[in-house]
Amino acid sequence: xxxxxxxxxxxxxxxxxxxxxxxxxxxxxxxxxxxxxxxxxxxxxxxxxxxxxxxxxxxxxxxxxxxxxxxxxxxxxxxxxxxxxxxxxxxxxxxxxxxxxxxxxxxxxxxxxxxxxxxxxxxxxxxxxxxxxxxxxxxxxxxxxxxxxxxxxxxxxxxxxxxxxx
Amino acid sequence: xxxxxxxxxxxxxxxxxxxxxxxxxxxxxxxxxxxxxxxxxxxxxxxxxxxxxxxxxxxxxxxxxxxxxxxxxxxxxxxxxxxxxxxxxxxxxxxxxxxxxxxxxxxxxxxxxxxxxxxxxxxxxxxxxxxxxxxxxxxxxxxxxxxxxxxxxxxxxxxxxxxxxxxxxxxxxxxxxxxxxxxxxxxxxxxxxxxxxxxxxxxxxxxxxxxxxxxxxxxxxxxxxxxxxxxxxxxxxxxxxxxxxxxxxxxxxxxxxxxxxxxxxxxxxxxxxxxxxxxxxxxxxxxxxxxxxxxxxxxxxxxxxxxxxxxxxxxxxxxxxxxxxxxxxxxxxxxxxxxxxxxxxxxxxxxxxxxxxxxxxxxxxxxxxxxxxxxxxxxxxxxxxxxxxxxxxxxxxxxxxxxxxxxxxxxxxxxxxxxxxxxxxxxxxxx
Numbered sequence: 001x002x003x004x005x006x007x008x009x010x011x012x013x014x015x016x017x018x019x020x021x022x023x024x025x026x027x028x029x030x031x032x033x034x035x036x037x038x039x040x041x042x043x044x045x046x047x048x049x050x051x052x053x054x055x056x057x058x059x060x061x062x063x064x065x066x067x068x069x070x071x072x073x074x075x076x077x078x079x080x081x082x083x084x085x086x087x088x089x090x091x092x093x094x095x096x097x098x099x100x101x102x103x104x105x106x107x108x109x110x111x112x113x114x115x116x117x118x119x120x121x122x123x124x125x126x127x128x129x130x131x132x133x134x135x136x137x138x139x140x141x142x143x144x145x146x147x148x149x150x151x152x153x154x155x156x157x158x159x160x161x162x163x164x165x166x
Numbered sequence: 167x168x169x170x171x172x173x174x175x176x177x178x179x180x181x182x183x184x185x186x187x188x189x190x191x192x193x194x195x196x197x198x199x200x201x202x203x204x205x206x207x208x209x210x211x212x213x214x215x216x217x218x219x220x221x222x223x224x225x226x227x228x229x230x231x232x233x234x235x236x237x238x239x240x241x242x243x244x245x246x247x248x249x250x251x252x253x254x255x256x257x258x259x260x261x262x263x264x265x266x267x268x269x270x271x272x273x274x275x276x277x278x279x280x281x282x283x284x285x286x287x288x289x290x291x292x293x294x295x296x297x298x299x300x301x302x303x304x305x306x307x308x309x310x311x312x313x314x315x316x317x318x319x320x321x322x323x324x325x326x327x328x329x330x331x332x333x334x335x336x337x338x339x340x341x342x343x344x345x346x347x348x349x350x351x352x353x354x355x356x357x358x359x360x361x362x363x364x365x366x367x368x369x370x371x372x373x374x375x376x377x378x379x380x381x382x383x384x385x386x387x388x389x390x391x392x393x394x395x396x397x398x399x400x401x402x403x404x405x406x407x408x409x410x411x412x413x414x415x416x417x418x419x420x421x422x423x424x425x426x427x428x429x430x431x432x433x434x435x436x437x438x439x440x441x442x443x444x445x446x447x448x449x450x451x452x453x454x455x456x457x458x459x460x461x462x463x464x465x466x467x468x469x470x471x472x473x474x475x476x477x478x479x480x481x482x483x484x485x486x487x488x489x490x491x492x493x494x495x496x497x498x499x500x501x502x503x504x505x506x507x508x509x510x511x512x513x514x515x516x517x518x519x520x521x522x523x524x525x526x527x528x529x530x531x532x533x534x535x536x537x538x539x540x541x542x543x544x545x546x547x548x549x550x551x552x553x554x555x556x557x558x559x560x561x562x563x564x565x566x567x568x569x570x571x572x573x574x575x576x577x578x579x580x581x582x583x584x585x586x587x588x589x590x591x592x593x594x595x596x597x
Contacts, residue, residue, distance in 0.1 A: 085483070088483050088486050088487045088490070089467075089479075089483055090463075090467070091486050091490065092482050092483050092486040093445075093448075093463055093466045093467045094467055094470045094471060094474065094479055094483065095467035095468050095470065095471035096471065096479070097471075100476075100479070104479075104480065104483065107480065107541055107542070108480075108483075110542050111433075111484060111541065111542055111545075112487075114430055114542060115430050115433075115434060115488075115497055117426075117427060117430050118427060118430055118431060118434070118497065118500040118501060118504060119496075120427075121427050121431070121500050121503050121504045121507065122503070122507070123503055124504075124506040124507045124510070125506075126506045127510075133357060133360070135354065143221055143222065147221035147222075148221070150219070150221055151217075151218050151219065151221075151451070151452040152450065152451055152452065153449060153450070153452075153453070153454070153455030154450075154455060160450050160451055161450070162450045162462065162465075163450075163455075163459050163460065163462055163465040164459045164460075165460075165462070
């Protein structure tokens, strides 16, 4: 979970998209970032100045909400066909060349077949010894807006600039 | 600059100076290129980040500088840490200076290579499923994968958060322990860090444990981690165990039935976390934008096609698949069960032994180019290292000798959580 100290007010502005200033070097990943499947165009999120970034772990412990995937539920996983590879690539936002699809289909069949071994793993009762660790909620210096934008391929007026929506 | 460029071990050669005084003053410590260095590009071995310049230092880099170390450059690695040979880097493969024509192991292959070649005194790597211990073993040097939570991951570009730790690579166990002392300890910027439960201060001492004294040490040898290994490796391994027994240690076999599922469950978890972590590379905030117009999803997909190499695409896709509706319970949930089982097995085995020992890698270093086309075979080479990440435990790889062909063989000691001193003491008897 990446928490930004300053609230990110969603505002609308044509043709640009701004994500949070989640850093490339953060030790955290949030599965929820991926849920932008709908036609969410024209949204802009303003970056707070001097956002301080607090890092916590976030194992992707929940299933992504992929409603268009629901019909796949419970189907036979043994068969990986090129269409399935294309579908997953689409969900993962990775464009694949045709020969990539063929190669991956073949390799995924082998790899997923090996994962079948996990069917034999017994259900394990976990003995978690976890304790919450708290700290005072204090404001710290963070990245400046310029620093946060410094690696963006394109920016405009202090915003990340996304692809033009035609 | 030096020999190491022949091995393609550095992605970027740029000196970063540390404080004038400190425990590492006068020492060079090379840093793996997935660890953020303020103002010095950090590529993760990926075309996606070939011009990414972090605006801040990783906590471990701050600590190196405060300790007086000089960072000579950023070392080559498998793209985003995804590989066992350092051949998946967008900047070309690294050659093993200790075994020319062979891979240096991965994914921290550049870090192990510069230490093996004598081009840096020490180096930092990161270990998600063996990425410090494997190259240490293949290059004939020492590598430590710390207990999960001992070293801050702040500024480490995330691949699989729940598994990875930054750790030291050095020519000797004592030097690796000195470097571990500098980087270990809690960090307010990584909430998973903690002080070792028994430490009197937050900075425990490790180098003083490197006294080579194994008299009375009880070594458990997990049969599952030796049986499947190449004979050239097991011969060297058993010779090293015999050597330790001559010096007062004892050994006995232990059973870890769960490790049979370690590689598969590890890859399910690592790929799942990777698919989430790498979602941020969209060509807008960083990465290759290409300046495409039109549908956003297609634009991001185009950027990611160009920016990511094959192994990264494979893992992102398989992770997406494993987490998707309908398959989550089959893969991800079962992998978490396997992880809990592995943890229980190790805890139990470590009540019957002070440390566990196995070959670090079940095979000697592969010839360059040999394993690239067969990802599954490459994954299976991680059989002995991945269980340790799944169990969150500390482990060290130390040089145990060489095969008849002169290829380095590493021996791995695994200790109880925060038992770094135990594995350092055991390892120091060999290197």
